[in-house]
Amino acid sequence: MNIAFSVAIPASSYLRRTTGGITGIARAVILADLEQASRIFIIADGPIAHDWHKSFALRARPLPDVTMVGTADELPAGTALLPGDALPTRGALEALKANPALQFASDDPRLIRRPNDHATVMALLHATLKPTEGPVGRWINRPISFRMSALALRLGLGPDPITWFTLALAMVMAAVLAHGGPEWLALGGFLFQAVSVTDCVDGDIARVSWAMSRRGALLDTACDTVANLGFVIGLMTGVIRTYGQDYAWVALACVVLLVCGIAAMSILVRLGPKRGSFDVLRAALTLRLEGRPILQAVTLTLERIFKRDVYVMIACVFCLAGLSWMLPGLLLGGLLIWLGAVAWCAPLILADAEGQLLPPHMRQI
Incomplete structure (x- = not known):
């Protein structure tokens, strides 16, 4: 049940500062809108920058009704007031929605108070860490x-330039792997890990600066797809050139299965929630196994092995250790399990027209 509430944002010198790409006032407006505030007030004695407009345009959300008032005395009774000396988090707005009269303590973890801009940005970045990481x-x-x-x-870099850089790095990685030879395979494995790290950056920037968009999410998913395909094709080419033609059939099977899996998941998220990442598979598995807590816990624990960060690190370690010849067989088994999970969860993903299986940050775009 949604509770209507009003929230006021003081246009203090602290909240007027641009931190993490947007002002504190804009951050508060966005968070208040996400908590479905019926009215949003800004207490200001002069003009302010309406820098939240860009975020709403990118996320294709209608602009909220924001009212300017000169002093707190002009606020309607029962209006929740955000502090002017800290950046709010989603938790702060949720708390005010439940209790508009709430007064936050100076050390409340739902507010971000740090001594300098760098520490503040790092705190905002840590707040974006996904529970499923x-x-x-x-x-x-x-x-x-x-x-x-x-x-x-x-x-002042946005997420898109980072995504394009990651894509270029993935292409270099594929070429290095395909060259063949233990040293080149080791370097390619290291570059795969580097791609995995840089691939985090565009999402970090988008979430902290509220520059998320469906176009950006689609571009990021395309980059992930190219990186995964580039690694598998490059690795298989390099392994065959290094260790012989005996690996050709396993290599071909891995490439075919990966392409089929990517195509199947792309179609499912396109027809079901109409957007999003392959993370919907974990949510679908959770629903599938409701009522069977032990099996659910075991399955979701095993699912973490198929998270990109884990399998990339495993591949990197094997390549650096000179054991890249073992990866085709491991990949083949993993892809068969993944495709089985995709087929089992396909009906749930197709039926998710409301996007309830999407990660929380994807539901906001």
């Missing part, structure tokens, strides 16, 4: 990508 992504990739994202935000 794999272990390699959480403990290895993200600590690196967050620093890259913070630098990109400081330089």
Whole structure:
């Protein structure tokens, strides 16, 4: 049941600052809109930049009704007031929606107060970490990508240039792998891990700066597809050139199965939620196994092995250790399991016209 509430945002000098690509005022407006605030007020004694307009245009959301008032005395009774000395998070707006009279403590974790811009951006980036993030992504990739994202935000770079850079790096990786030879296969495996890290950056920037869009999500998915295909085709070519034609049939089977899987998932998300990433498969598996908690826990734990961050790291380690010849067989088995899961969950994904299987950040675009 939705609760209508009004929220006021003080146009303080702190919230007027641009941090992570948008002002604190814009961030508060966006979050209030996502919490379905019936009215949004901005307390300002002069003109302010309406920099939230870009985010709403990118996400194809109608602009909310924002009312300017001169002082807090002009606010209707019962209006929730955000503090002016901290950046709000989604949790802060949820708390105010439940209790408009709430007064936040200075150390409340639902507000972001940091001593400088870099620390603030890093805190915002950490707040974007997805609950479904794999272990390699959480403990290895993200600590690196967050620093890259913070630098990109400081330089004013948007997500699209990072996506194109990642795509170019993936093409270099495929060419290196296809060259063949233990050293080139090792370098290609390392580049695959590098692609996995840089691929995090465009999403980090989009979520922190609220520059998410369906076009950006589609471009990012296309980049992931090219990277995965490039790795498999490059790896198989390199393994055959290095270890002989005996690997040809396994290589061909892996490429065919991967193409079939990517095509099947692309069609399913296009016909079902009409957008989104392959992450819908995990949500569909969760629904499929409702009522069977032990089997559900085991299946979802195993599913994490098929998360991109994990299998990329495994592939990188095998290549660096000179064991790339083992990867075709492992890939073949993994792809067969993945395709089985896709087929089992296909009816649920096709029926998800409302996009309930999408990750939370994808439901906002």
